[in-house]
Amino acid sequence: MKQSAFIVTLFFVAMISAYLIYELVLGNPANFADYATKGTKHVPLGGNIMALTYVGGPLVALLIGLSIMVIAVIIERTLSLKKAAGKQPIPKFFKTVIDQIRSGNINEAVATCDKQRGSVANVLKSALTRYQEVTAAGSGIEKEKQLVEVERAVEETLMLETPLLEKNLIALSTISSIATMVGLLGTVIGMIRSFKALAAGGAPDAIGLAT
Known part of the structure; x- marks a missing residue:
C-alpha cells in the first residue's frame, strides 16, 4: 500500500x-x-x-x-x-558473514545475505556482489578503483533502502x-x-x- x-x-x-x-x-x-x-x-x-x-x-x-x-x-x-533488520540478530549475522569473507567464501556470504533478508543484508550483499565483479579474473582494475566501485554500490543500495526506513x-x-x-x-x-x-x-x- x-x-x-x-x-x-x-x-x-x-x-x-x-x-x-x-x-x-x-x-x-x-x-x-x-x-x-x-x-x-x-x-x-x-x-x-x-x-x-x-x-x-x-x-x-x-x-x-x-x-x-x-x-x-x-x-x-x-x-x-x-x-529491515532481517531474520537473525545483526551481530550474529555480521559475525557469520565476516567469518565467511575471511575464509574467502564470498559466494557463501552472499547466500547468507539472501537468507537474512532485510535492508542491512541488502546493502551488504550489494557490496559483496560488486566486489566479486571488480575482482574477477582479468578485470585489471586497481585496488583503489575497486574500493570506489564497492562504495558506490553501497551508496546506491542505501538510496533505495533509506526511503523505506523513513516511510x-x-x-x-x-x-x-x-x-x-x-x-x-x-x-x-x-x-x-x-x-x-x-x-x-x-x-x-x-x-x-x-x-
Whole structure:
C-alpha cells in the first residue's frame, strides 16, 4: 500500500474509531448524573473521569483520533524496522558473514545475505556482489578503483533502502504537531468557558482574574 493511501485510510479509520469511543464509551449515559432526569450529559457522576473527559467537547474526539494514528504509525514503523533488520540478530549475522569473507567464501556470504533478508543484508550483499565483479579474473582494475566501485554500490543500495526506513516518519511528525496545537486550542477554549461561567455567577472581574 502506498504511503499516502495508508495515511488517508488510517485517518478515516482513526477518526471513526475516535468518534465511537467518544460517544459510546466516554459519553455513556451511566457516567452522568443528569441523564436519567434531564436526558443531558452535563454533570459527571461522582467525578467520573470518562464523563469529565467527555464534557471537554469535540476536540477530545479529535485528540483521541490523532492518538490512534500515532500509535498505529509507531506499530507500523516498529514492525518495518524489525523486518529491515532481517531474520537473525545483526551481530550474529555480521559475525557469520565476516567469518565467511575471511575464509574467502564470498559466494557463501552472499547466500547468507539472501537468507537474512532485510535492508542491512541488502546493502551488504550489494557490496559483496560488486566486489566479486571488480575482482574477477582479468578485470585489471586497481585496488583503489575497486574500493570506489564497492562504495558506490553501497551508496546506491542505501538510496533505495533509506526511503523505506523513513516511510511515514513525516506523517508522524505532522500528527504530533497538530495534536499539540489542538491541545492548546482546547486549553484556550476551556479558559474562555471558565471565565464565562465565573462572570455569569457574579464572580470578580474576569480581566482581573486573567492578570
